[in-house]
Amino acid sequence: MSDIALKTYTERANVHPNAVAKKLLRLMDEKKSNLSVAVDLTKKNQVLELVDKIGPSICLLKTHIDIVEDFDADMVQQLVALAEKHKFLIFEDRKFADIGNTVKLQYSAGVYKIASWADITNCHTVPGEGIISGLKEVGLPLGRGLLLLAEMSSKGTLATGSYTQATLELAEKHNDFCMGFIARRRFPGLKSDFIHMTPGVGLDVKGDGLGQQYRTPEEVICESQSDIIIVGRGVYGSGRDAAQEAERYRKAGWEAYQRRISK
Numbered sequence: 001m002s003d004i005a006l007k008t009y010t011e012r013a014n015v016h017p018n019a020v021a022k023k024l025l026r027l028m029d030e031k032k033s034n035l036s037v038a039v040d041l042t043k044k045n046q047v048l049e050l051v052d053k054i055g056p057s058i059c060l061l062k063t064h065i066d067i068v069e070d071f072d073a074d075m076v077q078q079l080v081a082l083a084e085k086h087k088f089l090i091f092e093d094r095k096f097a098d099i100g101n102t103v104k105l106q107y108s109a110g111v112y113k114i115a116s117w118a119d120i121t122n123c124h125t126v127p128g129e130g131i132i133s134g135l136k137e138v139g140l141p142l143g144r145g146l147l148l149l150a151e152m153s154s155k156g157t158l159a160t161g162s163y164t165q166a167t168l169e170l171a172e173k174h175n176d177f178c179m180g181f182i183a184r185r186r187f188p189g190l191k192s193d194f195i196h197m198t199p200g201v202g203l204d205v206k207g208d209g210l211g212q213q214y215r216t217p218e219e220v221i222c223e224s225q226s227d228i229i230i231v232g233r234g235v236y237g238s239g240r241d242a243a244q245e246a247e248r249y250r251k252a253g254w255e256a257y258q259r260r261i262s263k
């Protein structure tokens with residue numbers, strides 16, 4: 001078991017150099033939540049209603065803002081107000097994947113102005129180091145954090161082996177801005193304390209027919225030593241009450257974490 005995986009989130013927050021990571025780790029312990037919900041809905045009001053319901057159970061809201069049909073600036077204001085009301089951070093899952101100059105514009109400008117409201121965003125490393133440098137020019141002065149997609153949850157993903165390894169090295173080199181990874185497990189032997197977030201989490205089903213692969217919170221947090229579970233349809237897609245489902249995942253994630261740190 002890695003040393004960091006045995007520490008509490010607060011112990012890690014106390015010494016963490018990245019401001020967003022520090023804030024996130026603190027509120028994870030405060031809310032007893034390592035749950036991030038992926039709200040992949042396409043209407044502004046559906047998103048806001050769901051976020052208000054599940055807000056008490058999450059440490060991090062994950063958005064795909066470009067799937068919202070009636071997006072406007074007011075939606076962002078309301079999301080930020082909900083983040084303050086329920087105490088969670090916002091992660092726009094933009095998965096940038098272009099050259100540094102282009103991602104700078106995509107991150108700061110356009111319709112969504114992601115850098116102005118999202119605490120955290122993420123990128124693929126396929127373009128090389130320039131993508132991180134470009135995003136950092138925009139995000140670091142604003143106190144934002146970046147996650148690198150080191151692995152993916154989907155069947156047949158090409159993000160494996162030397163690609164994953166090179167991604168870890170890029171994160172260490174830019175550890176002032178890179179605060180963590182999207183990954184299936186904690187990577188051993190890292191020098192910095194990166195927050196590992198894992199999508200592809202479900203308690204009831206094993207996949208979705210389009211390549212998504214689900215594992216349980218126990219497998220992800222306790223066995224694979226990741227820090228945060230990302231759950232989408234498991235929370236809002238079953239037809240059951242979303243607030244209750246979010247609580248079910250929060251409890252499962254939290255209990256798995258407690259088992260891990262008491263090992």
Ligand code: S5P
Binds near residue numbers: 151
């Ligand atoms: O490898 C990945 C990376 C991400 S960020 N696999 C994923 O599924 N995701 C995202 O997590 C995906 O874009 C979606 O928003 C969420 C999973 O949703 P679910 O409904 O399958 O739980």
